[in-house]
Amino acid sequence: MIKSFLMGLFCIIILAPPAWGGTLKRESKDECCICHVLWFDSLAKGKTSLLANTDSPIVIAGSAGLSSSKDMCYSCHEGYVADSRNAVFRKNKHQLLGKVPDWLKLPKIFRLTKNNEFYCGTCHGLHDVRAMGEVGKTPFTRMDNDRSQMCIACHGDKIKPQKYPGHPMMKKVDGMPTPSIRKKGLKFGPKGEIICQSCHSPHTRRAMAAPVEDASLCLICHENKAPLTGTAHDLRVTMPNEKNIKKEPLSKSGPCGACHTPHSPAGPKLWAREFKPGDSPSGVCLSCHNKNPDDKIKDTGRYSHPVNVEQKLNLNRQTSEMVAAGRLPLFPKPGKKQPEGTVQCFSCHNPHQWDPNTPGNRGGKDVKGDASNSFLRISNRGSSALCIECHTDKKQLLSYDHNMQLTAPDTKNIQGVNVSVSGPCGACHMPHNAQGPKLWARKLAGDKELLPQYCLGCHNKNGAANKKPVGGNDHPVNVASKGFHIASAELVIKTLPLFNKQGGAEPGETIRCLTCHDPHIWSKSPMLQPAGPAISVNTADIAVNNIEGDATDSFLRKPASPSPDLCITCHKETALIVGTDHDLFVTAPAAKNLAGQTVKESGQCGVCHAVHNSPNKLKLWNRKYGPVAEKQHPMNALCTSCHFKDGPAKDKIPGVATHPEGRLITNIMRFNKRRKGYTPIFDDAGRQTNVGNLCCSSCHSFYKWDHLVNKQGIGKNVEGNDNTSFLRTSSDHMVCTTCHGEEAIRRYSYFHSVRERKKMKVKKTTGYQMFPHPASLDKNK
Numbered sequence: 001m002i003k004s005f006l007m008g009l010f011c012i013i014i015l016a017p018p019a020w021g022g023t024l025k026r027e028s029k030d031e032c033c034i035c036h037v038l039w040f041d042s043l044a045k046g047k048t049s050l051l052a053n054t055d056s057p058i059v060i061a062g063s064a065g066l067s068s069s070k071d072m073c074y075s076c077h078e079g080y081v082a083d084s085r086n087a088v089f090r091k092n093k094h095q096l097l098g099k100v101p102d103w104l105k106l107p108k109i110f111r112l113t114k115n116n117e118f119y120c121g122t123c124h125g126l127h128d129v130r131a132m133g134e135v136g137k138t139p140f141t142r143m144d145n146d147r148s149q150m151c152i153a154c155h156g157d158k159i160k161p162q163k164y165p166g167h168p169m170m171k172k173v174d175g176m177p178t179p180s181i182r183k184k185g186l187k188f189g190p191k192g193e194i195i196c197q198s199c200h201s202p203h204t205r206r207a208m209a210a211p212v213e214d215a216s217l218c219l220i221c222h223e224n225k226a227p228l229t230g231t232a233h234d235l236r237v238t239m240p241n242e243k244n245i246k247k248e249p250l251s252k253s254g255p256c257g258a259c260h261t262p263h264s265p266a267g268p269k270l271w272a273r274e275f276k277p278g279d280s281p282s283g284v285c286l287s288c289h290n291k292n293p294d295d296k297i298k299d300t301g302r303y304s305h306p307v308n309v310e311q312k313l314n315l316n317r318q319t320s321e322m323v324a325a326g327r328l329p330l331f332p333k334p335g336k337k338q339p340e341g342t343v344q345c346f347s348c349h350n351p352h353q354w355d356p357n358t359p360g361n362r363g364g365k366d367v368k369g370d371a372s373n374s375f376l377r378i379s380n381r382g383s384s385a386l387c388i389e390c391h392t393d394k395k396q397l398l399s400y401d402h403n404m405q406l407t408a409p410d411t412k413n414i415q416g417v418n419v420s421v422s423g424p425c426g427a428c429h430m431p432h433n434a435q436g437p438k439l440w441a442r443k444l445a446g447d448k449e450l451l452p453q454y455c456l457g458c459h460n461k462n463g464a465a466n467k468k469p470v471g472g473n474d475h476p477v478n479v480a481s482k483g484f485h486i487a488s489a490e491l492v493i494k495t496l497p498l499f500n501k502q503g504g505a506e507p508g509e510t511i512r513c514l515t516c517h518d519p520h521i522w523s524k525s526p527m528l529q530p531a532g533p534a535i536s537v538n539t540a541d542i543a544v545n546n547i548e549g550d551a552t553d554s555f556l557r558k559p560a561s562p563s564p565d566l567c568i569t570c571h572k573e574t575a576l577i578v579g580t581d582h583d584l585f586v587t588a589p590a591a592k593n594l595a596g597q598t599v600k601e602s603g604q605c606g607v608c609h610a611v612h613n614s615p616n617k618l619k620l621w622n623r624k625y626g627p628v629a630e631k632q633h634p635m636n637a638l639c640t641s642c643h644f645k646d647g648p649a650k651d652k653i654p655g656v657a658t659h660p661e662g663r664l665i666t667n668i669m670r671f672n673k674r675r676k677g678y679t680p681i682f683d684d685a686g687r688q689t690n691v692g693n694l695c696c697s698s699c700h701s702f703y704k705w706d707h708l709v710n711k712q713g714i715g716k717n718v719e720g721n722d723n724t725s726f727l728r729t730s731s732d733h734m735v736c737t738t739c740h741g742e743e744a745i746r747r748y749s750y751f752h753s754v755r756e757r758k759k760m761k762v763k764k765t766t767g768y769q770m771f772p773h774p775a776s777l778d779k780n781k
Contacts, residue, residue: 035072035126057113058121068121107153109142123150123202147189148196155196158263167262167270168194176221184220185209199262211254218256227353229255230362233375237365238297244272259284281331282307285345301433303440307344328377328389348386348431349375371423384423391425393521398424400522401468402555406546408464413441428454437503451503452477455513473614475516480509487572496557496569516557516566516611523553551603561603573703577604579713580705581652582726587717588648593622608638619686631661633695634684654752659694665735666691679728679735699734699751700726722749 058065099117100106110122128139138145145151147170152159159169170193177188177198186209187197199217201209210217219226228234235242235258236250244253245266253272260270267275271284279286289300328348330341355361355373363373372381380386388395401407404419404427411427412418414435419427422441430441436450442457444450458465481492489498489509496515498508547553551561558566562585568575581587584599584607591607592598594615599607602622610622618625619638626640626647636658642649643657665681668690679699681692705713706724723730736744743760750756 057115057117058119059114065121068119068126070120073120073124104154110154111142145197146195147193151196151200151202158196162264164265164267164271166265167199170195181220186220212257213251213254215254215256218254222256225256225352227355227359227362228351230364231354231375232363232365232367233259233351233354235259245274246272280308280342280344282345285349285351299433303434303436305343305348305431305439308342310342328386343390348377350377351375370417370421371426380423380426381421382423384425387423387425387429391520394425396522397520400555401465401546401549402519402522404464408458411464414443415441449478449501451499451512451514455517455519468612470513470612472612473610473617473620475611475620477510477512477515479511481511481570487570491572492570511570517555518557519555521557522547522549522555524557524559525552550597550601551606559603560606561600564604567603567605571605573701574605575703576705576710576712577703579715580703580726581713581717581720582702582705583713584648586713586715588642591642591648594624595622617685629658629661632658633661633682633693635682635686635695635697639696639700655754656752656757657696661693663693663739664691665694665698665738667735699728701728702726704728 056065056069058068060068099115100112106112111119112122113119123142124140125142126140128136136144138150141150143150143153158166170189172191172193176194177186177192182188186199187195189195197209199209200207206212208217210220212218215226215229230237232238234255236255240250242258243249244258244261246253246261248257250258257272259272261272262270265271266273267279267284267287268281269284271287273284274287275283286300288297330347331344332341350356352375353359354363354369354375356376356379357372361373363369369375370381371384371386372379376386378386378389383398388398397403403424404411405424409420410418413422413427413430415422415430417426426441428441429439431439434440435442435444438454440450440454444453444457456470457463459468459470460466461469463469481487481489481498492498492515493508498515499510499512500508501510549555552559556566558569560566563578564574577583579586583604584591585604589599593602593607593610595602595610597606606622608622609620611620614620614622616622616625618634621638621641623638623641625637626642626644628634628636628640640657641647643653644650645653665679667679667681679694680688681690681698682695683689683692701707703726704710705720705726707727707729708723718724720726728734734744734748736748740747746760747757750760
């Protein structure tokens with residue numbers, strides 16, 4: 001009505017002939033009379049006016065400011081001049097404020113009514129001419145607001161530095177604003193900066209440029225976050241009664257505001273939920289996923305993938321390259337750039353998208369996730385591409401026996417899923433709620449030591465690796481790396497991990513399965529190592545055959561062939577066997593052990609010793625025991641397994657091979673391991689003892705051709721003498737002198753010669769007599 005009346009009146013005044021007894025003068029104020037109707041002389045001089053002169057709360061220059069009243073503003077701003085009907089009928093946020101609140105320090109430039117209340121003229125002036133007669137950049141505002149200057153004048157606290165930064169303000173963001181965003185009515189600064197009006201409109205309900213209850217406002221810019229709605233992270237679905245840190249219900253905050261707030265957040269990422277001081281960035285996830293009594297929320301558990309750690313696992317590309325690829329982002333420490341950041345929950349998880357491959361798949365309230373979804377950034381199903389993205393050095397596992405898709409496709413982890421669902425890595429490891437250290441995902445017995453169970457859980461007769469069981473005659477584990485001929489822990493741990501009782505690799509001194517085996521790397525061959533940037537892995541990368549290993553691979557940390565690198569790390573003196581007559585690469589490359597392996601397949605050590613499932617218990621002997629005389633020392637059978645008529649060393653069969661049985665030797669008092677001339681004595685089980693019978697191993701070391709020279713052999717079969725021939729010591733430094741006195745040197749030098757021994761006179765006092773080897777074929781006899 002008011003609008004119609006004023007417009008009609010204006011037309012009458014302009015077009016009709018004068019009717020007030022005088023001519024209407026053309027004055028500058030006449031151009032303003034469309035609003036200032038009382039400025040017409042005829043209306044101003046009359047005792048009454050056609051426009052009621054009500055008692056307005058707005059006073060300008062001592063008079064009622066009818067032109068500044070909301071009715072006057074609404075007379076145009078309801079569609080005739082500007083379509084502001086939404087502003088009128090959806091409740092003006094600032095109009096609802098009423099009186100100035102105590103917290104607001106209103107600058108003097110902004111006017112109030114005589115009742116100290118806000119009105120349109122508080123922020124707006126009807127005349128755009130400002131100081132010095134200039135026209136403002138943003139018309140009809142009391143100060144320029146092209147970069148939110150007027151908003152900040154009152155709401156400066158919203159951009160002040162906080163403990164945690166709020167939504168970016170007064171900054172240019174790369175790629176923003178796009179043409180599609182501008183079409184949706186959001187405003188930006190003159191250089192594309194994000195300003196208050198990018199999200200806020202002061203004349204709308206809740207002063208928002210678009211509704212937030214359904215995330216419409218946020219999704220204008222963050223459209224890639226749209227897949228969150230309807231997922232388990234949409235709290236309207238899973239936790240409808242929740243409130244954020246500002247006590248806002250979901251009906252007010254919307255799905256985004258349930259977890260994020262643009263101003264004064266409680267933590268990083270604009271966090272709007274509980275966040276403890278000192279928490280890492282992952283604390284935003286753990287504010288819900290950490291010992292929450294609500295069984296609808298998944299807990300991370302005691303054993304979970306570490307966070308706050310630097311990404312040092314990738315062996316074949318720099319961290320910056322991974323970050324630049326944008327697949328698995330790292331997150332910076334204070335003052336550091338992102339490529340130098342740390343692993344956080346959202347390095348692997350995208351909390352806004354349930355399914356990395358299918359954005360339209362939202363999961364749902366009661367949908368149980370798996371390795372293909374669960375807000376993962378990369379699907380881990382099929383080939384564990386997510387794990388391999390960082391753990392590139394583990395990629396070999398996909399093609400070999402420890403990929404259960406090849407060897408045990410039906411076995412299930414503790415979650416009850418097989419490898420086709422969990423992925424090869426998930427068959428043994430879980431990133432959350434694991435059963436124990438190493439993120440173990442298979443059943444463990446809590447009353448037993450954990451570390452052996454990792455291997456033995458499968459490598460037993462009823463396990464997934466029942467074709468490769470251990471637990472028979474095997475290399476000892478759970479023992480300290482120390483002792484005679486065994487390198488110290490300090491030396492070993494530089495190249496092979498030793499473990500403590502808790503299963504930690506350092507500091508440790510105990511040998512375990514994982515000391516020699518790396519369960520993820522089949523071979524250390526450079527030909528099999530990943531090279532260059534990692535690529536997305538798929539089932540095409542996976543081999544189709546279960547490969548039989550040997551001493552060059554089999555998940556060994558070091559190869560044991562063609563050089564015994566693995567064994568000599570601990571058994572350092574055995575390295576001297578290389579190139580000698582006892583190196584079958586030199587003397588019998590075609591000879592096979594009981595496993596049917598040549599020295600090339602088994603290595604110099606494996607051709608005689610079996611690390612696992614040895615057919616013989618004594619010294620893990622991997623050859624057929626050789627013949628020995630009745631009642632002679634069992635250790636001699638190890639030597640005669642080669643040194644007999646059909647053996648690889650058939651040309652080196654001694655005429656006399658054994659010391660008389662029943663002639664006990666003692667090392668007590670006179671000899672010890674650290675002194676020159678020590679002669680070891682063994683019991684029937686092959687353990688060293690202080691009193692007992694001599695055997696081949698008492699005089700011969702097997703590994704060291706020349707006891708005076710710490711060198712490997714020359715790679716040829718050479719004839720020895722009484723200083724070489726694998727003898728442990730010189731003839732004048734040995735236990736023989738205890739019984740034989742001055743004859744000891746001669747007896748020692750010609751022990752194996754029947755001809756020379758016949759020339760010796762045997763003293764009855766010694767009781768010495770010879771028992772020839774039953775298989776002796778000495779042509780000199």
